[in-house]
Amino acid sequence: MQRQRSLLVLIIVLVIAAIMVIATIPVPLGLDLRGGSQLTIQVKPSEEIKEITERELEAVKKVVEGRINGLGVSEPVIQTVGTDKILVQLPGLNDPEQAERVLGGTAQLEFRTQKPNTETQIFGLQVSRKELKAKQEELRKSNDKEAITQNQEELQNNNRAIAELFESTNPPLTGKYLKDAYGEPTQGTNWNVAIRFDPKGGELFADLTKKLAGTGRTIGIFLDKELISSPTVGVEFAPTGITGGSAVITGRFEAQEANNLGVQLRGGALPVPVEISERRTVGATLGKDSIQSSIYAGIGGLILVLIFMVVYYRLPGLIADVSLVIYSLLTWATFCLLGVTLTLPGIAGFILSIGMAVDANVLIFERTREELRAGKSLYRSVESGFHRAFSSILDSNVTTWIACASLFWLGSGLVKGFALTLALGVGVSMFTAITCSRTLMFLAVSIPSWRKTELYCPKLPASNKAEVAQ
């Protein structure tokens, strides 16, 4: 009895905790429910790069990030998937057209020279660029879409103005001549960015630096037409330019900055074409409709099940209903805690797991009834009902877990959501069926006025009743 009581306390504490969790932590909604675009970008091997490694994928991701940031979408998610894919999620974007346009195609990296007599102009533009970028960061946090778009336009105008102050070399020194780029530490906490060209690129770079050395004009390094770095060339290189195809960009970089620039340069130099291999867009209204209809379906299904259980199983059915509600609360709270992104198939998995949770109770109660019919006392029947049904419950849940696990490891995004919610649901259902239903049942059995067998098993042969009542 002592154990029952402490379990009861545990359950109550869990339920209160679950309600608090649900109230405070919202479940993030998938794009199919909140509306938005999801693009899968496939990075393809080319003649120069036969195999896409992690390093290449990371570099391409950086390029993609740069392009997405240029769009001014709030809360974009960009992640690498597998060995050659990048997943881009753009919440709230109804028309992915623009995003698709900027994302497709190979990155364009170019080293240009600053036009003469533009120093003051550049200085002014760079100052306002810094301000605009800082403002953009602020705006992103506030989520004011109109202001973001407006600021983004100003940024782009600024970019264009800056780009006009630079001119291409002849032939243009583009990313295809760049072999490698990486951040490297120098003295103290300072970092440099080292770059290395192929022979042809080395010649072009020597010409370019010879022209600029000592003039105070800068090299403009542009990635997708945006200035990412503008180093000057020291006067000592005036006679020959920087020869040998290697150079170091100095400038009090921190480790992170240097690495970032290195990855950006590498990404820009990659001659790998990217292709959008999957696009899925759901309008916001459509997403809202989906949430609504799935909530109706979920609540409708749950109510039907609750009614069925009480009608068929009487008092145990009522107890099962209580533990089903507890089950739903706990599972939902688990989603909140684990940060499970809720998608439409995910909701289906959750609703389905309610059905599974019922199964455990049905197994137990059927067993209890059987024991009652066999003439055992009420207490003993309840006890052996739980005891004997356990192995069936375990077996059936493990098989579902196996199916979920293979779905989770091998499936794609949407499918994963379903597998995760179903698996979590099945796990929680084992706990509620065995702990909640059990504790509540024993509690009910301990109340004398509830100890009527009719409450547990209608139509029990009269001969059994006398014994059971003891």
Place this chain on the structure above:
Amino acid sequence: MTLRINKARSIWWTISAAIILSGIISMVISSQNPNIKAPLRPSLDFIGGTRLQLVRDCSQPGNCDKPIDINTVREVAKDQGLGDSSIQLISENGQENGITIRTKNLETEQRTNLQNALSEKTGTFDPQKNQIDSVGPTLGRELLRSGVLALVVSFIGITIYMSFRFQLDYAIFAIVALFHDILVTVGAFSILGLVAGIEVDSLFIVALLTITGFSVNDTVVIYDRIRETIKINPDRPIADIVDDAVNQTLSRSINTTLTTLLTLTAIFLFGGETLRNFSLALIIGFLMGAYSSIFIASTLLTLWRERTGKYTIENIDN
């Protein structure tokens, strides 16, 4: 009520064989069909393509005065060189206000052109109600491969688990019953693909995997009972033991299937377009799962044990 399933087992086997056979015939016909060329009608998830779902913006005055004419839409598609696309109208609030177009995989440019041409002819669309899915052919094949792989892996996993918890012959018949359920569901969708044009997508594979879990589930409960009875009473004929086990677990089988079907029917009716075929697949599969565990898995186990002579004794009175 007691059910003597082993008496009439040839009937159950004939019924199942007939259902599965019609499914297989449908898959063959479907593979020959030039429009499908596969046992089931694949959605763009697996073969690549673009699907546009556009709904008109009725808050603009005059935009929705006339219902959309499907022939206009067809002509627009033809002008864009997409004459072979399949086009459907969607009705909303009793009027045909939306279009679904399924074409080959379109590039951004082509898609935008199509969208613009359509809105010119039929009225402006509400971007908030758009749904655009586009999958490249390579990715489609990958999705299919990983889906089928997931199925195979879970089959193997379940066989291993079952032979570890039960004996190997139990495991094998549970898998036979499972194949039965999967075959019936796949067959049913093949027929639906032929007759009603219903396509199978990634969610269909998810449904098959869920059916896998549930089907074995049902079988496990009955086998669990058979094992328990054999332990207590090893001398009884296996047919009686199995009949008893089925009857003892019958109300559980019915009630569990019923409650699960209640939730699934709710999803089917109110869960929206995306989940409709998914829940239909589950409904068919779960019904079959309950049926096969009672009528197929148990009777096969009886037959096998009678043939091999395990746990049975000769009836001396005979």
